[in-house]
Amino acid sequence: KIHFHTNMPRYIRELIETIEQFALDICNHFLSSYCHVMFVKAYIQEVPWQRLEKNGVPHVHSFVCVPEGIRFCEAEQCQNGCPLVISGIKELKLKKTTQSGFQGFHKDKYTTIPERTDRVLSAELFCKWFYGKGQDLDFDCIWDTVHECVLEAFSGPPDCGEYSPSHQKTVNNIQMLILARIPQVSFSPFNIYLLKNWD
Numbered sequence: 001k002i003h004f005h006t007n008m009p010r011y012i013r014e015l016i017e018t019i020e021q022f023a024l025d026i027c028n029h030f031l032s033s034y035c036h037v038m039f040v041k042a043y044i045q046e047v048p049w050q051r052l053e054k055n056g057v058p059h060v061h062s063f064v065c066v067p068e069g070i071r072f073c074e075a076e077q078c079q080n081g082c083p084l085v086i087s088g089i090k091e092l093k094l095k096k097t098t099q100s101g102f103q104g105f106h107k108d109k110y111t112t113i114p115e116r117t118d119r120v121l122s123a124e125l126f127c128k129w130f131y132g133k134g135q136d137l138d139f140d141c142i143w144d145t146v147h148e149c150v151l152e153a154f155s156g157p158p159d160c161g162e163y164s165p166s167h168q169k170t171v172n173n174i175q176m177l178i179l180a181r182i183p184q185v186s187f188s189p190f191n192i193y194l195l196k197n198w199d
Contacts (some may be wrong), residue, residue, distance in 0.1 A: 019044040020085055020139040023075035031079055038079045045072035067091060069125070071143055087143055088128030094154050096121040096161070103165040121167060125150060129178070132186035142182055149177045
């Protein structure tokens with residue numbers, strides 16, 4: 001496991017285009033260098049550190065972690081096989097203070113919760129997606145677009161928001177928006193974990 005910092009020294013950062021390409025390079029290195037290696041899997045995450053500033057002057061050695069989700073990737077490859085690349089976002093914490101409900105769910109004799117038309121929705125998002133076959137993928141652009149899709153589908157328009165009858169519907173909206181905007185994404189399994197709801 002490699003932790004990739006956004007403020008690594010420039011000479012290192014210039015050698016690494018994206019964490020996805022770095023993971024592919026790791027797979028290629030081991031498979032091409034060692035004949036006894038038959039399978040390689042690399043996991044890398046990029047920790048979003050931002051250099052501290054005061055009055056526009058960057059600090060020489062201090063940083064603050066400002067996560068809008070942690071970027072991660074996995075790459076795996078067999079000897080003489082095609083690589084598989086997975087990208088993702090984790091630990092993205094989101095909250096809606098209104099326009100989130102829990103309605104229309106199946107009820108039976110064991111149902112104990114009432115339907116709600118308005119509640120606070122606090123969620124921690126974990127998602128990862130696979131890339132279809134193809135070369136010259138712009139991993140940075142795709143990750144940024146997925147991140148934008150998540151925020152847009154979760155929140156709705158900034159002036160009025162958007163009502164969602166359930167967090168499952170919110171997850172579906174996120175998935176559909178990503179798949180509509182990014183043709184390179186071939187499969188997008190999602191998990192959104194509810195942290196807590198307040199009445």
